[in-house]
Amino acid sequence: MRRERELSSLYATARSLTALGEIDVVLDSIVRQAHELIGTDFTYLSLLDDDGELVLQASEGLISSSFSAARVPAGTGVGGRVIATGAPAWVSNYLATQDVPHHDAFDDLVLPEGMVALLGVPLLVGEEVVGALFAADRTERPFEHDEVALLSAFADHAAVALNNARLYAESRSALAELQAAYRTIEQQVAVVERAQSVHESLTGVVLKGGGAAEVAQLLVDHLQGAVTVFDRTGAVIAQGRHEGGVKQPDRRPSPDAVEQARRSGRWATTTDSTGLWHSAATIQAGDTHLGALLLTREHEPAPIDVRTLERAAQIMGLLILKETAVAEAEERVSGELLTELLVSTTPTNPTRRARAQARGVDITALDTLVVAESTGRTLSEVSRRLHALSTSHGGLAGEHLGRATLLLAGGDAETTAETVHARLRRELGTPVRVVAESVVDGAWGRAFDRASRCCDLMATLGVTDQGATAEQYAMFALLFDPDRADDLDRFFADSLAPLLAYDTRRSTQLVATLTAYFQHGGNLTRTAAALHVHLNTLLKRLERVDSVLGDDWRTPDHGLPLQVALRLHALRTGA
Template sequence: MENADLASYRIRRERELGALYATARSLTALGELDAVLESIVREAHELVGTDFTYLSLVDPEGELRLKASQGTISPSFNQAHVPSGTGVGGRVIASGAPAWVSNYLQARDLPHDRTFDDLVIPEGMVALLGVPLLVGEEVIGVLFAADRTERPFEPDEVALLSAFADHAAIALNNARLYDESRSALKQLQAAYLTIERQVAIMERAQSVHESLTHVVLKGGGADEIARLLVDHLQGAVTVFDRSGAVVARCSLDPDLDTGTAQQPSDGAVEQARRSGRWATTTDSTGRWHTAATVQAGDTYLGAVLLTRVEAPTPVDIRTVERAAQIMGLLILKDTAVAEAEERVRGELLTELLVSAPPVGSAQRARAHARGVDIASLNVVVVAMSETRSASDVGRRLRALSSEWNGLAGEHRGRATLLAAASEPALVAETVHARLRKELGSAVRVVAERVADDNWGRAFELASRCCDLMRNLGVTDLGSTAERYAMFALLFDTDRAQDLDRFVTDTLGPLLVYDVRRSTQLVVTLSSYFGNSGNLTRTAKALRVHMNTLLKRLDRVEGILGDDWRAPDRALQLQMALRLHGLRTQTGRTT
């Protein structure tokens, strides 16, 4: 019997060892981590012959998490994890050696985890053996063999599963290294593709930069910049000037052309203007708007706006910014040319205003080269503002000068325009309306017809009338010099106090009497002189009875004295009444 038992034991051990080495060789042929885990558990289950087998790996927090199982019946058991230091797995990790219990739930010398114990009951696990998966001296996991009946584990079983676990740990570690190598390879490939894309993007950006630079060198404009951006970035491109007007627009997408261009009062353009650089927004249709400001120092010159369906990349944004910088260079270049032309025109304007007639042939030739016929310049316009500088007003006049085929600039601190027009009054009113709108503030405009090519004399009279308007309290009006000429010639317009004193000394008593008594003596006296002293026409003009008119004139005589009709006194009164009327009328209308 002893010989028969020994022979049977030897045959069983040989079969187990043969199976062990066969499964070990099969494990080494696997590369995928998940495939290795499943194979380890399957082969261990067949090798040991317990009811079920499972494998748990140690996670970064030190917990054992089930990764593969064979023979389990409860789906929830496959989600099992055991906290560090608990159960058979905790003992295996702590000792680095196998451990087993014949009845897990009744083992009182083991720290238990209630959550895991709740999973053990439906699975029916009773006897449990755990062996370590060692890589060097580190336990990376535990291989478990379990039965649903109470029993001890023989030393041969423990040794067999431990030997299998040693081979399995090597295969598992190789699989992990294989996964890490493959992951590193994928990262390297991704990095290489990223580098390739970055190189392509840089090459495209360099191409755009070279194209934009070429636009500057050949003297291109906003239309070419918009077209270049659309060619490289797709979508639609809109270029705005400093006032918000669209100066160029290009699009190859009909859907982006169906709507109107975004206005600079809101959206990306306004945000970019506030930031001084760029901004990106999306609208209700899902379109992306990327705007970059065109600036020279702190001066806002306009904006470049890219609209498209796709979100812009950082390179796209830098490209739009670069286009805005190129646009700024073009504007500065055009501005420099315009300023040079303005200086020439300003010099010609000054020469005409200071020189005595007749005009020389050289001046006529210079004017003709700029499309100006000196002989047709028959109106001088002077504009003044209390809130804007003469140079600022002068720049506005330059922009208007082409409408009258004229010259504009600044002369002796006054914004001046020489125009070719048949109606000075129409020129004054039109220029006043335009300046009033553009400046957003009050402005005085006086126009005077030029006689005998004497632009200097017309300028002096228009300037004096402009000063007189200010002294009279007129701040916002377009008029001809004719309306104020006589008084501008009689009074020194630099002595506003003397002008006020003259009106007050001459009409002061009547003005005070009217205010205190709510009478109309000043209006009556003005109508009396306006009707050449004719009482009938005066009464009719005032719509009063003759007796009422006579009583008013008697009151005037009582206030001013009985000599108010004398020629010298009457002349003073008429002049004061006229000045007061201009001041009062303007006060009501401005």
């Protein structure tokens, strides 16, 4: 009776799989129904990538989010044996067994997931193994022959459904291309051939990983004239023009056509006072505006030209979305690794070093930490700029505890602070605070704490636009808690407010005079020389200080707070 129920469930499941179309839906359904059928603690499905690694694609019953990113290198683990032999394989205790080669990265995921017993069966399309289906328990046990046979039979049906889904996706894509080609049949044969050529070329650009410049030049080759590609902010990112054709504009051409296309969500054509025709097609993803394509010619574009421009805009949208997705994934991985380095008690373990090296990052060389913030830009915007900088310097960047953070091999912290500040200031177009701190003995977390405190102190002092090191503010970070800004304001009021008010009221320079006086250790001759004033002038200024602060400002009890206040004032004003 049990065998009959299992077979009945297997065939019912197989029938339901044949009704599915989308690959993601098929993968999720395979795992879900396999989980219900086999009855283990959790089930997952992995497919082979181009490097021969098994990459987890769908799962059911997992408790650890990190396991969903599991990858099994070729030749390792139960999955490696399944792929190599094309036959089922199982172990009753994965971590304890020596029957299969282990891989540290995967083993690190097994413990938090609690996986013990593991059964894997191949997904076969013809004679080719395309992946494996796994059933796992969190207790040690063997897998019975009936269980192996049942999961294998289900995997055979699942492989057929998966292959059908792939064929369905390919046929649907081919159908979409056919429908697009049929819309051009109304045109003359020569026009149809040209449109097909453009479409094939645009598809080739996507397949070869081309970008905006390739799309622009392709349109120029087929449509003549000049082509301009704008990003979502209206900035020109690519241009091209046909040899002997219309001159490429030196400034942003025909904003009317671009704006009209953006408002319509499709395309628009305008003419200008010189007789040029401007046709613009908006680049969109849903309701999100990603940019625009602009064709400028001396004669009116034909309908097929406009449709070609629209199709090119769709291709550009796909390219932009792909680049955005890749960038976001890259930023996420970089940020996760950065956080691990900052919070881990053993940040340089072999697994983490290997992950960093795979990204071209040498952990041991990361000797400078940078935090940055801008009141005029969001945290994600600042982090994105730091990430772009990290990729060109073999570093890591991301968000940590609400701060945009960068780790790189900078060497000199002061030079790094100035360089990063200059670049962020230029790219963000707003004031930005940047603090760099040298990392000692791999203590990245300690460097982050110091840089963060310094950044808070700069904000408390009213410093909005500066690149500095934590060392420059070290003494003041010890003296003042940035969360007690009111106390700091009262300190200023008690120490410097009378002198600042006197300077403002009388247009004098008592604050500058005292700053120079303390800088030169109270030496009157050197102070007068530094201020470029006569000694008698200096003495008169100091007499005015006596009248404002009292005669005891030179005593240690009053002189030290006054010197600290003067230094903080210089940092706040950038003097």
